[in-house]
Every structure is written in C-alpha cells, then in structure tokens.
Amino acid sequence: MKYILILLLSVFVSNAQIQKEQLDLMPWPQKIDLGTGTFALNKNFKVNITANPNSRIFIGATSFLRRLDNRTGLFLPQNFLTQINESPEAELQINCGSAGKIEINENESYELIVTSSKITLNAPNDLGALHGLETLLQLLQNNSTSYYFPTVSITDAPRFTWRGLMIDASRHFQPVAVIKRNLDAMAAMKMNVFHWHLADDQGWRIQIKKLPKLTDLGSNGNFYSQEEIKDIVRYADERGILVVPEIDIPGHASALLAAYPEIGSKVDNGIGSYAIQTNSGIYNAVLDPTNPKTYQLLEEIFDEVCPLFPGAYFHIGGDENNGKEWASNPRIQEFMKKNKFSGKHDLQTYFNMKLIPMLKKHSKKLMGWEEIMTDNMSKDAIIHAWRGVNEGLQPGESLIKAAKSGYNTVLSNGFYIDLMLSIATHYQNESLSKNALLSPEEKARILGGEAAMWSELATPLNIDSRIWPRTAAIAERLWSNENVNDLQSLYKRLKTISFRLEEVGITHIRNKEVILRNISNNQNTIALNDFSNVCEPLKNYKRNGGGKKYRMHSPLTLFADACTVDASDAIDFNFAVKKYLDNKNIENEVVVTNFFRKWIKMNTDLIIVSSNAPLVQPLLPLSQKLSEISEQLLLLIEKKQNSDKSKLNILIEQANIRNDADVELAVLSGIKLLL
Template identity: 65%
Template sequence: MKYLLVLLLAGITSSAQIQKEQLNLMPWPQSVVVNDGNFALNKNFKVNITGNPNSRIFGGVTRFLRRLDGRTGIFFEQGFITKLNEVPTAELQINCTKSGKIGLYEDESYHLDIKQNQITINATSDLGALHGLETLLQMLQNNSNSFYFPISQISDFPRFTWRGLMIDVARHFQPIDVIKRNIDGLAAMKMNVFHWHLVDDQGWRIEMKKHAKLIEVASDGMYYTQEEIKNIVKYADERGILVVPEIDVPGHGSAILTAYPEIGSKVITLTGGTSEKNIQGTAIATYGIERNAGIFSPTLDPSNPKTYQLLSEIFDEVCPLFPGAYFHIGGDENEGKDWDANPKIQEFMKKNKLANNHELQTYFTMQLVPMLKKHGKQLMGWEEILTKNMSKDAIIHSWRGPNEGMAAGQSLVDAVKKGYKTVLSNGYYIDLMYPVASHYLNDPMPKGVDLTAEEKARILGGEATMWTELATPTTIDSRLWPRTAAIAERLWSAQDITDVASMRKRLDVVSYRLEELGLTHIRNKAVILRNISNNQNIKSLNEFANVCEPLKGYTRNKGGTEYQMYSPFTLFADACGPDAKESLAFDDAVSQYLASKTPENKEKVTAFFNKWIAVNKGLIELSANAPLVQPILPLSKKLNDASQELLLVLDNKSTLKADDLKNLIEQCNTKDHADVELSVYASLKKLI
C-alpha cells in the first residue's frame, strides 16, 4: 500500500510534467501535444463564447460548468451562460465560426489550446466546440489539493461521420430518463447518432393520434408520447446528436398486426362448414404482443394495398417528429413463412414477376421509399434490404456475421461495391456480453479487401446495438457502458489507435466519470446484489461477481423462451457484466508466477485462491437467509474446490491424479449455473 501511495504521489504532484500516456482521453484525439506547466482552476474561472454558434452551445457550456464544479467542489461564480460575449475577459474562450447542423458530414473538428492563463477552443461549428468541452473535462488533473489542466494543444476531428448507438425500446420499454442519460453518455463520448428502435414484435412505442389502436392494444401502455419524442429529439440536438427512428417492417410485425390483423400475411383456412367467419373458407389470423425473444412469423402482407395505406399514414404522422434526414425501416429477419403459405401472396408474386421472397420484400421496401421521400427522409434498413432492385439512396445497415451463417461484415463490402452507403453493426452487438476488446478491435474499414477511395467513403461508420430482450431500465446502462465508449473510440480516433491495454486503463477512468451523467452502470450492481442477498452484507456476492460473466451470445436465453419480457431480471447474471473485474489481474498473476516461481509471485496467485475460498464460505452463510443465493452456490463450490486443490498443487502437496485434477478444473468451465460463467477458467487451466 505504501508502495502504491508513493507511485501515486509521484504521478500527481502538480510540479511533475504530465505525460501524454497519463491522460485518460477517450476517444483519443487525432493530435495531442503536452507541454510543461498548468492552468490552475479556481472559482473565478469563467467561460466566454464568441462567433456564430448555434444557441445549443449555451446549454452545453452551462452543463460543462456544472460537471466541472461537481468534480472539483469549486463554487464557480458563473452560473449560467445565456448569450454571446457575456464575459469578454473569461479564461476559457470558445469561438465557433458557424451554427452546426445535426446530421452527417458536418464539421465536428476543434482545436483546444490550454495555456497557463488562458484556454481557447476554436471550432468551425458549435458541434466541434461541444466535443472540445468534453475533451477539456477529460484533461482535468489534480494533485493532493487542487485541480488543473496541463498546458497542451489538441487538434481533433472524427474518422467516421456515423458514430451511433441503437437502443431497442420494444423488447423492454426504456423510460425517458434512460434515453436521456444515455444520450448524455453518447455526447460525452463524441458519438453523434442515436438510433431508436421503436417498434418490434414485443411492442409499438410511439403515440399515434390517427391510429391510436397501435398504442391501445400493442404497447401494454408503455410508449412515448409525441411530445416526449419531440423533447428527446430536441435534447439530442442540444448535444449534437441525430436521432434516427426505426419502425421495423415487414417482419417483426406482431405488435402492428395485433392492432391491424387485416394487413397480416397469415392465412387461416377454415375446415368444415362453420359459417361464423368467412364463407370462402379463410379467415384473418389474430395476433398478440409477443412475450418471448426470437424470430417470429408475423409479417405484413406486401400484396395488400391496405398495408401501404396504413404505413403511409403512419409515416405521415411519425416523420414530422424527427427532423433528421434518415428513417430506418428495419427489414430484417423476415422468414417469409406466412408469405409462402398464402395463395393470394403467391399469386401476387407471379403477377408481378417476383421470383422469390427477397424480390417480394424489395418490392415492399421500394413502396416505402417515396412515402419517406415525401418527408425529406432517406430510407435505411438492415442488410436484408440489399437486393438487386433496391434504391441506391438506401443506407445498408450491416449486422450479420458468423452467428447468422455469414462472413462478418460481408454485407458491408457488398453494399459499398454496389454503390450503397453503409453503417457497420456486426461486431458491435453489446447486448451479447462479449468482452470490450472484441468490439474495440472491430474496424468498420474491412481488412484484406481492396476498396476504392469512393467505396471507402461509402462506409459511413458504425453503430453499437443494444437489443433489450435481457435488459431492463435497471440493468441496461451496465450493458451499454463502458463498452460503448471503446466503440466510440474505434469510430472517432485514428485507425492505428488499437492498444488494448491503453484502452482498458483509460476506460476505467472514463467509466467512472460517466457516473456524473446519471448513468447507473456502476451503482445499480449493488442494488441487484442487495436484493439477492436479502439485505445482508453483499461483500461475498460482489467479490464473486468480479469473476463471473453472464453467458455470452444467445446462450443465456436459449430458444428465446427461458426469459419472457416480464420475467425477473434481478438475478445474479443481471448484476454481472462482461470483462469481469478480476479476470485480468488473476491472469497476470498466473502468467507472472509461471514465468518466475518466486514466493512473491506465488503469493499473488494464492491470495486469489484464498479469497475465493472465503467467498464460497461467505455465500453459504448468506444463503441461509437468501434463496436467490442458492443457484450460485454450485458454481462457487466449483471455484472453491479448484482453489483448494490448486493451493495444494502450488505447494506440491496435491495427491490428485493428473486426470482428476484436470477434471476438477474442467468443472469450472460450466454454463450450468445461474446463467453465468467463470471468467477465470482459462487462467486456472494454465496452472495444471
């Protein structure tokens, strides 16, 4: 501890020169130069704005001041900034040439210059200036009793113009405050697109005045009012973020068809002579809001003129809520089963010379293009919309990969080669609980593929996707953050910024700072653990959670039926996250020990084993009064047993046969308990 303290002191003394490597900037700027000396922060610190920015900069600066005083406890004299050139002598001068326009291709660059007595942010637009303020907040340093900014010059601009996050609010509805705090998180990470997945099998989430049935019967009462949507769009605009709405059609149609079954594709053939419903012997199928996860057959009928009439009216009502230039129409995972089985649809295809369901879906999608164009919107869709007759205006959202039997990001290459603009989401599925490094190293620019400059330019960027089959308002932030920050860096920073160790170090600080925006990714873990513990001490649970990760991919919810949308998500797996906190530290200890079997190195490894043995004991004690601890015990016992034996192994006292020892460790490679897996299994294995 003393050693650590000395190190810390060495690193933070104000007179010490801050090294570039010590800065916890994320996304890492294009150019950073650090010099000797500091700008000292005190309560007289003020901000002044000049030029021709959009008025969003005033709110941005006011929020900047609140965050800075929250971190430092300094009682700044300046409360609100409401107009240009308010304090000409202010220490922080912000100049913007023009009003930033929310959307793609806007100039988001900025120059941040920190001198001993003056800080300036120069940006073409206020959007760049907002980014500059985020960087300045990240530049904040401290010694033992004061805060300062190191003298430095930063020039910065994004690598990609589309740096997005999608949140699915259909599977689990996410209230306004969840959306708002995550928009703040996006802005802090210099992201600029919020893709709002508003409709899916599990619910319709947009208030409709004309087609009120959609919310009356297909939302469970959980939807955004049009005013709320407008407020979110405004909130995002004030933070430099474009909102792209999605209404997923023609598949994922259960909610829409619950309200309007008459435009569904399913045909029901009536057997026998009941005259009740339809004398022709067919009837309209009924649909219900879907409660499970998965891919379902309810699909809109592309041969029915009523389908287009309804969609056109829906777009007429929804499009004006979103001033942005893009509208996502989904288009994914349409199985076409109901199309195949519907004679009317088959006849329609024949008549219109549509050779297969892909062509039928293209026919359908093409009908939407003018409906959106009417409102000044360009159509965007998941990669399945990419078929031969698709409009070149459409933006292709690349998402499939090996899990769907495709080469990762293949559709992205196909799209740009065929002349489409595209956004990458394959590799950014943060709901699947993969480690941050996997997302971080996933570049939108494909490797080993020859693309022309023109083709490359069609790769707009990328988008993290937060599907919410398993995420509630309580847990969603911990699924989003901090990994989305690493994706933000991938999309903003230079292509060669790929040092995972550096990213991890910076991410730890960035994650902590995101708390000030109200994000709950850290704090809610204790809430869930307290519930599991039945209000007992959560220490053991917390320590066990540091070596457990939720099952990855789609394995936690096999077949989509283990968890319904109304199942409890207050379980141990919900408190755990990817990148379990102690895995790397343990792996380092093991590697060091294997490289050099000194007593010190051995002690580092055995400390972990002793901790896990104590954790198991602690969990058993807890479980006497906490039923929710029971499902965790078999797993903790396995780690306990392996730990106990490995302690003997390290002392050369183990009497187990090699195979039995191997089996014992192999027990830790299980996915059978509490929907989590032990993150230290691979490191344990190295010891035998």
C-alpha cells in the first residue's frame, strides 16, 4: 500500500501545474502563456496540414513525427506526410498561409495553441511552421507512465533576421555528414543562415569543372563535388536555411595560388611559388589586383559557383590581407601611384568593386569581413563585423560604424566559438544591444549575427563539441527578446537542450568517449572523464601557440580535444564553494569536501591507467597538483590539523602554468575563493 501511495503521489506531482521556469525551451519565445491542463499524447496522434505551403513542411512534419515517436516509443501510425488535408481530424493542425522563401526578412513568425483536446499551429508560411514544430517538441513532458504537452499559447517571431553559423571547411575538411547534422541542429535552434567557408590558405574545397587544377593542386583530395554542394543546399532549404558560400580573396589565397600562381602578387611568381599551408596563421599570399587574368579566372569561378547557391549573398572574405606582396612588387606599386591609391585599402577596394558586377550578373550581393568597409566601397555590400578588443576596437564598434555608414551588417565579434570561451561570454555579448545610439533606420541595418567556427583545431570527430551547445545560447541571443538574459535559466535549460541535440545527430557527447578510449588505450575511462569535467581547453588560441604547434594533419584525439568549455564539475564545484562560503553548515561543507576526495582518488586511478596508456602521462602533473591541493584543503576545511597555506598558494600557481596537456583547471577560481 505504501508503494502504491508513493506512485500515485508521483503521478499527481508530475501532472501538477507546470511553471514557465520548468520549461526547457530554447530559444525562449517572445510571448508564452501557460494554461492549467495538459494534452495527453497517445498512439493515435496524427498531423494535418492545410493551405498552400512549400513542400518542405511535409518533410518537417514527418521528421517531427519520427522524433516524437523515437522519444515516446508510441509506434505512431502516420507515415510520410505528402498532401494537404490528409487527416482532417488530426490532433495537430498546421495552417500555413503560403510557401516561404529562403531569404532574409522573410516572415518566420508562428502561433502555437495547445488545448486539452487539440494542438493548432498557425504560421504565415511553412518557415514559421517549422519553428513552431521545434517549440512543440521542446514542450513535451512526461510522468512515470505517459507523455503530454502542457496547455499553452505561444506567439513567437525572431528578434533578428540573420541567425547564422559559419563552418570553416578549409583548415580541416568537414565531410557532407558533418555539415548535414549541423544543419539539423541549426534548424532545431531556429537558425536560418549557414555560412560555408570553402577556400583559404589551407585548402580549396569546391569543385570548379573548368578549372580542375584548383582541386587537383589546392585540396589534398578533400573537396565537395558540385553534386554534393547541390545536395547540401537542397537539404538546408528543406530546413528553412539559407546557404551563403565564402571564397576568401584577395588574401588567404595560398591554396588558390598553388594551382594558379600566375595571378599571385609575388614579383617572380610561377610554378612552385605558392603552396597549400599546413599551419594556421596569416600568410602573405594575395591575388594581383592589377592583372586582368585575375578577374578572368575569378569570373570563371563565380560563373560555376553562383548557380549552385540560389540565395542572394556571396561572401568574398576580404580579411587579413597584410599587403606585403603588394608592397614589394614594383609593378603593383606603380599601379597604385598612377591611380593615386594611398595604401592597400584603396587597392583592395578597387579589387572588390571589380567583383560586384561579376556577382550582380548572378543576382548576388557581395558580403565581406569588415576590412572591405572603406570610403569608396559600394553601400550595397554587407559588412561582416568580426574585430573587437583584441584588435584594438571597442565591442560593437565596427557593427555600429557599418550601420551608421549605410551598410547592412552582421555581427560575429563576441561569437567566435573557436576561442573556447564560456557560454556566458557569448550569451552576454552586448554588442548587439549597443545600437541604442542608432536611429531606427540605422538599427534596421543590423541584420543579426553568426557564430564563427574556424577549424584549425576542429576535425569531424570533435567539431560538434566546439559548436554545441554554446551555439544554442547564441541562437537564443539572436532570436529572443534582449531581456531574456538570465544565466541560471540558460544553464538549466541548456542541460536538456544539449542532450536533445544528440536526437538530431550531433555527436558532442558521444564522441567524447571515443576520444577518451583512445587516450586510455581502451581501458576504463571513468578517471579520465572525471578529470575532463574539471579541465577546459586553453582559450584565445593559446593552445596552438600562434599557429605553430599544430598542423592540419596533427592529431586532434588528445585530452584537450575531449575537454569542453564550461566543464560540468567545475561549474558545480564553483557554485558549491559560493554556497559554502555563504553558509558553512555541515551539508554545504560535505558537498565541497566530497569533490576533494573524488579528485584525490581520481589522481590515483589515473596513475594506474597511465601504466598502460602513454597518452595519459602528460595529464599526471596537473592531476597530481589538483590532488595535493585537495589534500591541503581537506585539512583546512575539516580542521583536523593546520594546512600549509604557503604550500597551497605555490601549488595553485604551479597548476596555473601552461602544461603539456594544453588544458586549464576550471576549478581554480573556486579554490582561490576558499583561500
């Protein structure tokens, strides 16, 4: 009888009125009103679609059903949706006004109404409906025996029209499967622009049939065929995502010039003058803007590439041209003098302006990194703002300058996820909110932002863990009201969202174990996993030592590759320390000291594993320091005897020195608080 009462109580509690704070929605909707009942899900659940949508809604609704079925195990009977009014008595009614267009400033709003007997999803077009389906999936709740949706009314639309993710496929080639699973994750987070970085110093990644040398000599065999490009563009379109290609010119051109050195700016360019770069960094290789053959070749490239991408935008890069080859070439210097160009920026503007008619021929607008913004640059260009404090600028400075200068602009400064900065850093990026000094017309020129995933240290094995779940927080910053900014709410919701991203194929959780098994030589990985949960990769490009330590073929299957930003145990420990310092009762003390005992045992276990795992050896000095610190802090907190504080401070300093594992102890901030 006691167990029956407990079961009944648990069911009652599970079905009790849900509060907004319990919902794990991301991005958070613009307006949400919870009701008092629930919609009980059963095996007869069906979907019906009306009006005149694009066919992508049938694919989206079918995917919704399969994901719902996989999550609940209900064996839902409805198969692939193929037509309007297929099941007019269905429990989920989707009303799409028209077919949505994959372009910026398209209406992406939706209204979702859940009652106890019916779910209605209204949207002006299928793009909004797709977003509504993602929200509905996130609303799913359960008790011990069943699944249900809370009754709710949601009215939602994005804050910004450009909500993007850039993936660099040049430094490390990312196969089609990697791109597709990230497109699925983008759609789940209501992101709508995939910026595809296809050419750089380290590789040319797109097939040009008239210019086969580009991939023969510039790709090391890793590139996308035109059929693969078309397939990915179609796949993105089905998920409501615009694909923006980037071919970075005139700098970052080593791979292009390895194939066609005759259009380079070296004085005596020729075969062997340029080569694909195997390190990261900024190189001198730059196209020759004074050579007519440069534009002939680029036009041939654009004539093949542009038709593959039906969207209105083409990204030409334009960043980090150091101008050294231009400065050392007398012919180019004479050209600049003749045209009264005051410096490299004038010459690059001349180059960029030559590209505009080539792209306009294909109905494309030129987009480029902020270096293309000069006095004479066409106002039709879109400025991609990326530089910040590290480049001597104030946060948001380039974004605001572009908007005030009459350019449409997109922000990536503050959203560079390859820097391995915390979720909070990206989520609290205030650059987008610094447009208060802009007029309404100027504010409208800020289209939105992009998470930037440069791939110097990202392979198909670890790239998902570098993109997700932090990009989900960026997606919320770009979709939700700017007043949605509570970090504790974000962390709470992100735990569920991170797990759900694996539902669409993201490998950020599962691949960690793959890397740890490699490091442990297929031994028990518990201690390694525990250590990874208190360590984070070095930040701000420190790991790669200015691009000198790792090459494009160097192993990225090491401990730093298994570690992620916002190490889970470090977050919990640092929170426990603050709670303990606020109230030093026995319960709070036990929580903190249990971490120390765990880390002492972890170090012992790592030593055992290392006896048959050479890759564990570089971790031991840091693990040993953490163990010794833990021993000293146990003495200090439990007062069994006096702790040597000077020794503690030395240990902490030593633990803070760069180590061979290329990680940092994320628990040091909490440890320092205790002292």
